[in-house]
Amino acid sequence: MNPSLTVYRGLKHAGINFATSVPCVNLQELLAMIGGDPNIIHLPVTREEEGVGICAGAWMGGRRPALLMQNSGLGNCINALASLDMLYGIPLLMIISHRGGVGEPIIGQVPMGRLTVPLLDAMNISHCSPNPVAAEETVTRAWERAAKERKTVAVLLDLGFWRSK
Amino acid sequence: MKRIEAITLAAEAASALGALLIGNIGYPSRELFAVHDRPENFYMLGSMGQASSIGLGLALARPERRVMVLDGDGSVLMNLGTLATIAHHAPQNFLLVILDNCCYGSTGSQPTCTHLGTDLFALAKAAGIENVREVERAEDLPEALLGQGVVIVRVEAGNAMVPIISLSPEEIIERFMRCARPALPSGKSPL
Numbered sequence: 624m625n626p627s628l629t630v631y632r633g634l635k636h637a638g639i640n641f642a643t644s645v646p647c648v649n650l651q652e653l654l655a656m657i658g659g660d661p662n663i664i665h666l667p668v669t670r671e672e673e674g675v676g677i678c679a680g681a682w683m684g685g686r687r688p689a690l691l692m693q694n695s696g697l698g699n700c701i702n703a704l705a706s707l708d709m710l711y712g713i714p715l716l717m718i719i720s721h722r723g724g725v726g727e728p729i730i731g732q733v734p735m736g737r738l739t740v741p742l743l744d745a746m747n748i749s750h751c752s753p754n755p756v757a758a759e760e761t762v763t764r765a766w767e768r769a770a771k772e773r774k775t776v777a778v779l780l781d782l783g784f785w786r787s788k
Numbered sequence: 789m790k791r792i793e794a795i796t797l798a799a800e801a802a803s804a805l806g807a808l809l810i811g812n813i814g815y816p817s818r819e820l821f822a823v824h825d826r827p828e829n830f831y832m833l834g835s836m837g838q839a840s841s842i843g844l845g846l847a848l849a850r851p852e853r854r855v856m857v858l859d860g861d862g863s864v865l866m867n868l869g870t871l872a873t874i875a876h877h878a879p880q881n882f883l884l885v886i887l888d889n890c891c892y893g894s895t896g897s898q899p900t901c902t903h904l905g906t907d908l909f910a911l912a913k914a915a916g917i918e919n920v921r922e923v924e925r926a927e928d929l930p931e932a933l934l935g936q937g938v939v940i941v942r943v944e945a946g947n948a949m950v951p952i953i954s955l956s957p958e959e960i961i962e963r964f965m966r967c968a969r970p971a972l973p974s975g976k977s978p979l
Contacts, residue, residue: 641849664848666877669869676838677873680810680845683830683961684853685969688845706834707842711961 626755626784627652630718633762634689639663639716641686643674647693647720649785654691671696675703679713687766689716694723694739694779695732704746704775714769714776718762721752721779726786743777750777755787789926791887791943792819792950797926798858798885799824801933807854807883808846808968812839814894815947816858816887822950827963831953837867840884844874846968847882853968854881856933861888861902868911874938875916884938889945897945912938 630653634642642657643666644650657665664686668674671692678688690700697719708715722729723736743750749768753761762778769776799820802809809829811817817831832839843857864870864886874884890903902908912920919937923929932939953960 641845643845666848666873668873670867672838673841673867673869673873676835676841676867677845677848679838680842680847681849682845683842683965683968684846684849686845686849703835703838707832707838710834711957713961 624755624787625652626758626780626787627656629755629758630762630778630780631656633759634718634766636759637687637716637763637766639687639689639766641678641681641688642666642691643668643677643688644691645671645674645693645696647722649720649722649780649782650691650693650718653718657691670699672700672703675700675707675715678715679707679711682713682715687770689718689766691718693720695735697739697742698735701742701746704748708775709746712773714773716762716766716769717775717777719777719779720785721781724781726782739779748775748777750779752779752781753784755784758784789941789943790946790948791816791889791893792823792948793926794887794929794941794943795819795858796823797929798856798933799826799829801930802828802856805854805934807856808850808964810839810843810846810855810857812859812863815950816860818950818953819948820858821953822948828967830964831955831960833953833957833960837863839863840870840874841867843884844870844878844882847879848877850968850970851879851881854883856883856885859884859886860893861886861890861908862892862900864908865900865902865906871912871915871917871938878937880936883933883936885933886938886940887943888940889943891945893945893947908940912940
C-alpha cells in the first residue's frame with residue numbers, strides 16, 4: 624500500500640479542496656498528487672504560519688482547507704493556531720510529517736520530534752498517528768471532526784508510516 | 789495624511805465595490821470599526837502578520853468577489869514571505885493596502901525598519917508583484933484603491949481616539965461569513 628496515496632484518498636474523501644504546504648521529503652509524493660489535482664487549489668507557502676492564515680481565509684470563503692508540513696513547522700504557527708483559528712473557531716486539518724522519532728537520521732529533527740505531541744496536547748489540538756491501512760479513513764474523520772467542532776485536528780505521520788511500503 | 793483618513797477612504801471604496809475587507813490587528817481594526825462598521829469587515833483580533841494571508845486565502849476561495857486588506861508596515865515585516873506568495877499566487881480580485889506609519893502604532897509607536905529606510909515598495913516589486921503603487925496624498929488614494937496588487941500608503945504615526953471593538957470573535961466571524969460565503973441552497977451545510 625502506498626502511504627502517500629492513502630492520505631490523498633482520505634483528503635479527497637473528506638472533500639478537501641484547498642491546501643497550503645511547506646515541503647518535507649516524506650511529503651513529496653503526496654504534494655505532487657495534490658499539486659496535480661485540478662479540484663484542489665494548492666499554495667506552496669514560505670512559512671507554515673502563513674499557511675494557517677491563508678487556510679483560515681479560504682475556509683471563511685467556503686473552502687475545505689488542509690495544511691501540509693513537517694512537524695518543525697508546528698512551532699512556526701502556534702500563535703496563529705491560537706489567536707486566529709482557536710479564537711474564531713476556524714477549522715483546519717493539519718497533515719504533519721512527524722520527524723525526529725525512532726530511526727531518525729538527522730539529529731536536528733529530534734528536539735521538535737519530541738515536543739510535537741506535548742505541544743499539540745498543550746493546545747488541546749486532537750491528533751492521531753495512523754498506519755497506512757487506517758490512514759484513509761483517519762484523514763477523512765479528522766477533517767469531519769475539525770469541521771464539526773470548528774477546531775484544528777492534526778494527523779501525524781511518522782517515519783514508520785512512510786517506510787511501510 | 790492620518791491613518792484614520794486612509795482607513796475611511798478604504799472603507800468607502802470597499803463599500804462602493806462590495807468588497808470583503810480584512811482589518812489588521814490593533815488600532816487599524818478599531819479605527820475601521822469606528823469609521824465604517826459593516827458585516828463585510830473582518831476584524832483581526834490576534835495573529836499579527838496574518839492579515840494579508842487571510843485576505844489571500846479568501847480571494848482565492850472567492851475569485852468573483854473583491855478582497856481588500858488593510859495591513860501595516862510592522863505586520864508585513866513580520867510576514868515578509870507573504871509578498872513572494874502574493875506575487876505568484878494572488879488573483880486579480882486581491883488588493884493589499886499597506887498603511888506605512890514607520891512604527892508599531894498599537895504598542896507605543898516604536899520605530900519599524902521602514903523608519904530606518906527599508907522600502908516596502910521596492911520589497912514588493914522585488915518579490916515579483918507587478919502592480920505596486922505608492923500613495924502619499926489622500927486625493928490620490930481613491931483611484932489607487934480601485935486596482936489590484938499592492939498599494940503602499942504613507943501615513944502619519946499616531947492613533948485616533950477610538951474604543952475597543954464591541955463585537956465578540958464569534959459575532960465578527962459569523963456575520964462576516966454570511967457575506968463571504970457563496971449562497972447555498974437552503975438546508976445544505978457549507979461544511
